[in-house]
Structure formats: structure tokens, C-alpha cells
Amino acid sequence: MTHLLEINNLDVKFDTDEGRITAIDNVSLTLDQGKVLGIVGESGSGKSVTAKSIMQLNPGNTIYNDNAEIIIDEENVLKFTSKNDLKKIRGGKVSMIFQEPMASFAPAIKIGYQMVEQLMIHKPMDKKEAKNISIDMLNRVGIADAEKRFNQYAFELSGGMRQRAMIAMALSTMPKLLLADEPTTALDVTIQAQVINLMKDIIKEYNMGVIFITHDLGVIAQVADDVAVMYLGSVVEQGPVNEILKNPMHPYTKGLINALPDINNLDAPLTPIPGNIPSPLDRPSGCVFRTRCPHASPDGKEGNIEMGLVEIKPGHWLDKCGVDCGKT
Amino acid sequence: MSENIVSVNNLSVSFDYQENFLSKKQKIKAVNNINIKIKKGSFFGLVGESGSGKTTLGRAILGANKISTGNVIFHDDDRDFDLTTINSKEMKEYRKKAQLIFQDPYAALSPRMTVRDIIAEPLEVMKITNSREETDERVRDIAAKCRLNLEHLRRFPHAFSGGQRQRISIARALVSNPKFIVADESVAALDVSIQADILNLLKQLQNELNLTYLFISHDLSVVAHVCDIVAVMYLGHIVEMAPSRELFRNPRHPYTKALLSSIPSIDPENKSKAIELEGEIPSAMNPPSGCVFRTRCPHASPDGKEGNIEMGLEEVEPDHWVDRCGVSCG
Numbered sequence: 244m245t246h247l248l249e250i251n252n253l254d255v256k257f258d259t260d261e262g263r264i265t266a267i268d269n270v271s272l273t274l275d276q277g278k279v280l281g282i283v284g285e286s287g288s289g290k291s292v293t294a295k296s297i298m299q300l301n302p303g304n305t306i307y308n309d310n311a312e313i314i315i316d317e318e319n320v321l322k323f324t325s326k327n328d329l330k331k332i333r334g335g336k337v338s339m340i341f342q343e344p345m346a347s348f349a350p351a352i353k354i355g356y357q358m359v360e361q362l363m364i365h366k367p368m369d370k371k372e373a374k375n376i377s378i379d380m381l382n383r384v385g386i387a388d389a390e391k392r393f394n395q396y397a398f399e400l401s402g403g404m405r406q407r408a409m410i411a412m413a414l415s416t417m418p419k420l421l422l423a424d425e426p427t428t429a430l431d432v433t434i435q436a437q438v439i440n441l442m443k444d445i446i447k448e449y450n451m452g453v454i455f456i457t458h459d460l461g462v463i464a465q466v467a468d469d470v471a472v473m474y475l476g477s478v479v480e481q482g483p484v485n486e487i488l489k490n491p492m493h494p495y496t497k498g499l500i501n502a503l504p505d506i507n508n509l510d511a512p513l514t515p516i517p518g519n520i521p522s523p524l525d526r527p528s529g530c531v532f533r534t535r536c537p538h539a540s541p542d543g544k545e546g547n548i549e550m551g552l553v554e555i556k557p558g559h560w561l562d563k564c565g566v567d568c569g570k571t
Numbered sequence: 572m573s574e575n576i577v578s579v580n581n582l583s584v585s586f587d588y589q590e591n592f593l594s595k596k597q598k599i600k601a602v603n604n605i606n607i608k609i610k611k612g613s614f615f616g617l618v619g620e621s622g623s624g625k626t627t628l629g630r631a632i633l634g635a636n637k638i639s640t641g642n643v644i645f646h647d648d649d650r651d652f653d654l655t656t657i658n659s660k661e662m663k664e665y666r667k668k669a670q671l672i673f674q675d676p677y678a679a680l681s682p683r684m685t686v687r688d689i690i691a692e693p694l695e696v697m698k699i700t701n702s703r704e705e706t707d708e709r710v711r712d713i714a715a716k717c718r719l720n721l722e723h724l725r726r727f728p729h730a731f732s733g734g735q736r737q738r739i740s741i742a743r744a745l746v747s748n749p750k751f752i753v754a755d756e757s758v759a760a761l762d763v764s765i766q767a768d769i770l771n772l773l774k775q776l777q778n779e780l781n782l783t784y785l786f787i788s789h790d791l792s793v794v795a796h797v798c799d800i801v802a803v804m805y806l807g808h809i810v811e812m813a814p815s816r817e818l819f820r821n822p823r824h825p826y827t828k829a830l831l832s833s834i835p836s837i838d839p840e841n842k843s844k845a846i847e848l849e850g851e852i853p854s855a856m857n858p859p860s861g862c863v864f865r866t867r868c869p870h871a872s873p874d875g876k877e878g879n880i881e882m883g884l885e886e887v888e889p890d891h892w893v894d895r896c897g898v899s900c901g
């Protein structure tokens with residue numbers, strides 16, 4: 244079976260004033276139609292860079308490795324060079340929504356105009372049809388007075404409303420693949436609950452594939468089918484969301500869960516992960532987690548091992564070093 | 572001697588708001604007829620969504636916001652400070668007793684000051700110490716208690732991680748040896764693995780230094796874990812207040828119930844649906860009459876009778892307070 248999205252052996256590096264940094268190290272992921280893949284990890288783990296690589300939105304100082312592949316519909320996005328090729332993904336087959344909806348809307352252009360313009364670029368239709376589809380979509384995401392909102396600017400809407408409008412715009416082109424980067428992080432919890440329910444309904448209805456990025460394990464548990472746990476540019480554990488959250492194996496995944504205040508278990512102590520997330524300029528060699536891992540060996544042998552995922556149970560992938568570390 | 576350290580009585584705080592110089596001046600009632608008592612030694616939590624008035628209430632208790640009506644009393648061991656009538660001399664004294672840990676340590680810290688200078692500043696401004704040696708000693712002492720590396724005191728804060736910066740902010744708030752601390756969204760910007768560390772530190776410092784906290788957060792899971800009593804705010808009002816476990820086990824007000832149900836469970840099999848609230852929080856400039864929650868409440872009556880009721884807390888069980896309208900609405 245071919246996948247909707249296949250990322251193979253992706254490395255992403257950035258040239259900065261302070262040197263070349265590794266933001267993504269050998270990441271491989273697949274996503275099928277109708278499925279939600281959650282990517283979870285703390286700040287700097289490479290979640291946004293992964294999504295931006297799929298959209299080819301990383302800036303000019305980005306370096307991809309030659310053998311990396313990001314395959315959508317049998318085409319390697321990383322080999323796209325022309326504007327026309329890129330058009331196929333951006334806003335067409337693939338849409339992206341962000342934490343800060345203002346990033347999606349030009350501030351001085353009315354919301355409706357932007358929606359219509361985007362639709363007409365990607366599908367042959369006239370203005371009237373595009374307007375109808377847009378207003379339908381605004382209605383669909385629960386925006387009251389859609390006709391009125393159509394003629395407003397993004398700043399005139401409340402945070403929750405703007406988030407809905409951005410989702411409406413992202414979905415109006417009927418993308419096959421939706422990349423949602425912390426779409427509910429800036430929202431209050433009651434509004435977050437509304438937006439999550441809305442997204443779940445729409446994902447099901449349109450049978451899209453979704454990459455849902457968040458630092459919040461609770462949100463992942465509620466929306467994702469599968470989850471990839473990232474730390475400092477590497478995927479350390481991956482699999483069905485139920486399996487990974489109930490039966491975590493990697494010390495980092497366990498650490499994240501133990502640090503989380505769980506409202507259903509108020510007696511559990513909050514256990515921090517020792518130390519700080521290293522700077523990507525000081526990315527540890529070998530196992531990236533070794534500078535904070537409670538099971539790291541005193542002789543520092545993890546500095547020499549090579550990372551890579553191993554399937555320890557059907558569907559449950561764990562970093563190679565993570566497999567051994569339980570046993571020492 | 573009072574068992575409370577802070578009493579807030581019928582407190583309201585309003586702001587003048589003018590959209591532009593041509594438009595009419597309007598009043599925003601950010602905090603509306605609040606009554607709370609904060610017991611000495613408690614970890615008092617204040618939760619609610621953005622705009623509910625948490626920061627305004629915290630600042631009013633610290634004397635940083637003008638009190639419109641009602642009063643705030645701070646009970647020190649041998650005397651009371653009445654924040655409504657406080658003069659500038661008493662205010663200087665009060666500042667030593669009650670301090671704020673800033674919400675965003677990045678914004679609160681000056682990039683040109685060393686860590687030592689940042690922590691020392693309150694001592695110098697309040698003229699608490701008499702010599703540089705004494706200042707340095709107090710700084711080192713509190714830095715060690717906040718588990719800061721003493722080697723780092725000579726450095727600048729920009730080189731530090733979020734967790735370390737938050738520790739610097741805490742040390743700065745504690746250096747004057749206060750008794751009462753307002754922590755306003757102190758862990759909101761931190762990654763979970765670091766957040767746990769800071770929360771544990773706050774607990775430990777509380778025991779070591781006999782502190783009382785007003786802990787403000789929009790994150791109910793965090794509040795549930797660290798606080799022993801919690802007040803829930805909505806649009807300037809406290810709608811429910813109870814010991815933490817009681818509140819989370821036995822929420823009574825429809826807003827508290829909705830908030831709790833909105834927290835996404837980390838158990839993928841627990842897909843219990845959030846009680847979905849209609850619409851958004853109304854503007855504080857134009858709040859609903861009567862029960863402020865009625866425009867979003869799933870139990871509001873169709874005849875809109877909640878528009879005429881008067882809000883106010885009632886004790887439904889020992890120490891469990893619920894807004895009067897919330898009591899009868901079930």
C-alpha cells in the first residue's frame with residue numbers, strides 16, 4: 244500500500260552565525276489517509292521544522308541531506324524546484340495551520356478576499372463560486388454571521404474565532420494532508436475543547452491525513468491515532484497512541500509522562516527530567532538523551548552508540564539505544 | 572493573631588477604557604465584589620481563563636492596582652496593612668512582606684544586569700542591607716536556596732534556559748524575605764519537564780521559608796497538583812472556591828464542571844467528551860447582568876431569569892463555597 248506521506252531519512256541542518264546546527268536527525272515517518280499522526284516533544288525538538296520541511300517553508304539557510312525523501316503522491320517534495328511544483332503542495336494538496344492564526348492572514352486584507360484568492364489559485368472556479376465555498380466553510384467551522392466575518396479583517400476577530408477562520412481557510416481547498424502546528428496551544432481550555440471537537444469531525448468527514456503537532460500529551464491522547472515522540476531532532480519512540488502512552492519504553496517518553504500533572508491522579512509526585520534541554524549547537528553525540536537520562540551509564544558509553552528505531556512489538560518502534568538501556 | 576495573612580472584602584477594581592480619544596470613556600470591572608481569606612501557610616490557587624481578572628486581583632492585593640471599592644487587608648504578625656488607605660511610607664514596609672514572581676521571566680529580567688545584580692536589586696531599592704558584603708551574602712544565600720549555581724551569579728541571564736531564568740525570578744522575589752508571594756503564571760512558559768522542577772522548588776521553599784502563595788494559573792492540572800485551596804474565576808467573579816481535592820472531586824458550579832471536563836485526558840481510552848460551552852467569554856466591558864455565566868451555561872433557563880439574580884458565594888459544605896446562583900441552578 245502506498246502511504247499518503249512518507250518521510251525517509253530526513254536530516255535538516257541550519258547554517259547560523261554560531262555554526263551549523265542539526266535540527267532534525269534521520270527522521271522517518273509515514274502517514275495514511277484518514278489517520279492522525281501526533282508529534283509530541285518539548286520546545287526545540289524539531290516538530291515545527293518537520294512540518295515546514297513538508298511544505299518547503301524552511302528559510303534559505305536550510306540544508307537537507309541528499310538521500311532524504313518526503314514523498315507525497317509518489318513525488319519527492321524535496322526535489323521540487325519550480326513554483327508550479329510547489330503550488331501543488333502549498334495550499335493545494337497540503338494545508339498548514341499554526342498556533343498563531345495571524346501568521347496565516349495578511350493583516351490588511353479582508354479574510355474573505357484571502358480565502359477566495361487562495362481557492363481560485365488552486366481550483367478553476369469563478370469568484371462567486373469561491374465566495375460560496377468560503378462562506379460555507381466559515382459556517383461549517385461554527386462561525387456565526389459568516390457573511391459578516393467574510394468581510395472583516397483577522398484582527399477584528401477574537402482568538403478562538405480567528406483559529407476557526409484559519410481552519411476554514413486551510414480546509415477550503417480540500418487538502419489531502421493537513422499539518423496542524425500547535426493549533427490549540429494559545430487557546431483557553433474551553434475554546435480548545437471546541438476546536439479539537441471541530442477538527443475531529445472535519446478530519447473524519449473529509450478523510451484527510453493529519454500531522455498534529457503539540458507539546459501537550461493530553462491533546463495527543465485525545466486526537467491522535469499514532470504518535471511520534473521527538474527529542475532534540477530525533478524520534479525516540481513511535482507507535483499507536485494507546486500503546487505508547489500506556490506502555491512507554493523510552494526513558495524520555497517515561498520522563499515526559501512522569502513530569503506531567505495528571506488531574507486524575509493527584510497523589511502522583513511530579514518528577515522533573517533532570518537538567519536542561521541542550522542547545523542544538525551542543526547536540527550530544529550518540530544517544531541524544533544521555534545528558535538527562537536517569538539510566539545513562541557512568542562511563543558515558545552512550546556517546547558512541549548509533550541511534551535508530553527498532554520494532555519491539557508490532558507497530559511499537561523504539562530507539563535502539565532505548566532497547567538496551569532498560570537492560571543495563 | 573489572625574490565622575489569615577490576607578483578607579479581601581467586597582473588592583472591586585475597575586479600569587477606565589477609551590477606545591480612542593473621540594469615543595466615550597467606558598468602565599471595565601475587571602474584579603467584581605470578591606471576598607477571599609488566604610490562610611497563613613496556604614498554597615492558594617486562582618484559576619480561570621484569560622481575561623477573568625486573575626492578574627488584576629493579584630496586583631490589587633500587592634497594592635499595584637487601585638482599589639475601586641471594598642478593601643484588602645494584609646495581616647502581619649504584629650500589625651495590619653490596609654491596602655485601601657495605605658500611605659507611601661507603609662507601602663515601602665509592605666513591599667518587603669509581599670512580592671510578585673513575574674509571569675514572564677524573559678521580559679522581567681534586564682539583559683544588561685548580571686544575575687547577582689538582578690537578585691540584589693530589591694535589597695538595594697528597599698535599602699534593606701547596609702553594605703555590599705551583606706547584600707552579597709543575602710544574594711548567595713537565596714540563590715543557593717533556589718538551587719542556582721553560585722558560579723552563575725556573575726553571568727548575564729540571556730545565556731540561561733527558561734527554568735534557570737525562572738529560578739532567578741524566584742530568588743529575586745524572595746531576597747527581601749517576604750511572607751506572601753503572588754506567583755502569576757510562573758510556569759506557563761516552561762516545558763513540562765522543567766515545570767515539574769519549578770513547582771517542586773516552590774513547594775520546598777514554602778516549607779523552608781514559611782511562605783504563603785497566591786498561585787495564579789490558567790492550567791487546572793497544575794493547580795490541582797500544587798494548591799491546597801482553589802478559587803475559580805469567571806469574568807471578574809469567583810464562582811466557586813474549595814479545598815483543592817474537594818473542588819476537583821466534587822465541582823458544583825456549571826463553569827467549574829465545564830472547565831474540568833475540558834482538560835484533555837492523557838488516557839487515550841478516556842474519550843469522555845468535554846461539556847461544550849457555547850460561544851466565547853463575553854467582553855468585560857459589557858458583562859451579562861445577573862449570573863455572569865448565563866450566556867454560556869448549559870443549564871441556563873430559557874426564560875432568562877438568571878439575568879435578575881444577584882451573585883455571591885454561599886458555603887454549601889464546610890469550606891466549599893459556590894456562587895449562590897450556582898447552588899440553586901443544579
Ligand SMILES: Nc1ncnc2c1ncn2[C@@H]1O[C@H](COP(=O)(O)OP(=O)(O)O)[C@@H](O)[C@H]1O
Nearest residue numbers: 257266285286287288289290291292293302523
Ligand atoms: N531557520 C532556522 N535557523 C536556525 N535554527 C532554526 C531555524 N528554524 C528552527 N531552528 C532550530 O531548530 C530546532 C528545532 O526547532 P523547531 O522545529 O521550531 O522546534 P519545536 O519542536 O519547538 O517546534 C530549534 O533548536 C530551533 O532553534
Ligand SMILES: Nc1ncnc2c1ncn2[C@@H]1O[C@H](COP(=O)(O)OP(=O)(O)O)[C@@H](O)[C@H]1O
Nearest residue numbers: 586599601620621622623624625626627628855
Ligand atoms: N490596565 C488595564 N486597563 C484596562 N483594562 C484592563 C487593564 N488590566 C486588565 N484589564 C482588563 O481587565 C480584565 C481582566 O484582566 P486580567 O486581570 O489581566 O485577567 P487574567 O489575568 O485573568 O487574564 C480584562 O478584560 C482586561 O482586558
Ligand code: SF4
Nearest residue numbers: 530533536538564568
Ligand atoms: S541509551 Fe542510555 S542514555 Fe540513552 S536513553 Fe538509553 S539509558 Fe538513557
Ligand code: SF4
Nearest residue numbers: 862865868870896900
Ligand atoms: S444561575 Fe443559571 S446560568 Fe448561572 S450558572 Fe446557574 S444554571 Fe447556569
Ligand SMILES: [Mg+2]
Nearest residue numbers: 290291292424
Ligand atoms: Mg514549534
Ligand SMILES: [Mg+2]
Nearest residue numbers: 625626627755
Ligand atoms: Mg493574567
